[in-house]
Amino acid sequence: MQTLLQKGADINAKGDKDGRTTLMLAVTKGHKDIIRTLLDKGADVNIRNNAGVTALMIAVFKGCADIAQALLDKDADVETKTNVGEPALMIADQAGHADIVKILLDKGANVEAKDRDEQTAFIIAAGGGHTEVAELLSPNYSGL
Numbered sequence: 110m111q112t113l114l115q116k117g118a119d120i121n122a123k124g125d126k127d128g129r130t131t132l133m134l135a136v137t138k139g140h141k142d143i144i145r146t147l148l149d150k151g152a153d154v155n156i157r158n159n160a161g162v163t164a165l166m167i168a169v170f171k172g173c174a175d176i177a178q179a180l181l182d183k184d185a186d187v188e189t190k191t192n193v194g195e196p197a198l199m200i201a202d203q204a205g206h207a208d209i210v211k212i213l214l215d216k217g218a219n220v221e222a223k224d225r226d227e228q229t230a231f232i233i234a235a236g237g238g239h240t241e242v243a244e245l246l247s248p249n250y251s252g253l
Contacts (some may be wrong), residue, residue, distance in 0.1 A: 113133075115131050115148065120132075120147060120150055120151065120152050121153045121156055122154075123153060123156075126159075127158050127159050127160070128157075128158040128159035128160075129158045130152070130153075130156050130158075130164070131143075131147060131152070132144065132147045132148075132152045132153075132154070132156075132164045133158060133162075133163075133164050133167055134155075135147060136164045136167045136168050136171070136173070136176055136180075137167055137171070139173060139176070141160060141172070141175075142178065144176060144179065145179070148180075148183050149227045154180050154183045154184065154185040155184075155185060155186050155189060157189065160191060160192050161189075161190065161191040161192035162191055163185065163186070163189055163197075163204060164180055165177060165180045165181065165185040165186075165187070165189075165197050166189075166191065166197050166200050167194075168180060168198050169197045169201045169204075169206065169209050169213075170204060172193070172204060172206045173223065174206070174208045174211065174212060177197075177209055177212060177213075178212055179214075179215050181212065187213055187216050187218040187219075188218070188219060188222070190222075190224075193224065193225055194223070194224035194225035194226075195224050196218065196219070196222050196230075197213055197218065198210065198213045198214075198218040198219070198220070198222065198230045199222070199224060199228075199230045199233055201238070201242075202230045202231075202233055202234040202239060202242045202243075203211060203233055203234075203237060203239075205234075205237070205239040205241070205242055206242075207239075207241040207242050207245060210230075210234075210242050210245050211245055214245065214246075216231075222244050229249060230246055231246040232241060234246055243245065
């Protein structure tokens with residue numbers, strides 16, 4: 110990969126039919142050294158694939174708190190939504206990843222954001238039986 114980058118390869122090129130970048134693929138596979146290299150070389154952390162998913166959302170879905178934090182440290186946008194209206198916070202709470210929910214809240218994730226079905230992260234967490242996540246969200250949620 111270093112050689113390709115040195116020869117001028119586009120670090121942000123979308124390389125498959127789903128519109129995923131090298132960073133997205135590295136996050137999907139959990140290749141931390143490659144992720145670190147791509148971030149150090151200036152990979153755009155906010156590019157969206159064809160479904161509107163970002164590298165942060167992939168890390169969140171997979172439960173990789175350290176990778177999510179690294180992406181956030183490079184200014185990944187916590188408010189970007191997928192094509193179905195889900196920000197990273199909703200993805201984290203659907204999966205019950207309380208550690209990542211806390212990280213996203215610390216970065217200013219909007220608890221009041223709604224998906225295309227008008228559901229908030231709190232409603233999704235509570236409805237999905239993710240008590241710990243719902244408790245993290247409840248002090249910040251005005252709908253109670």
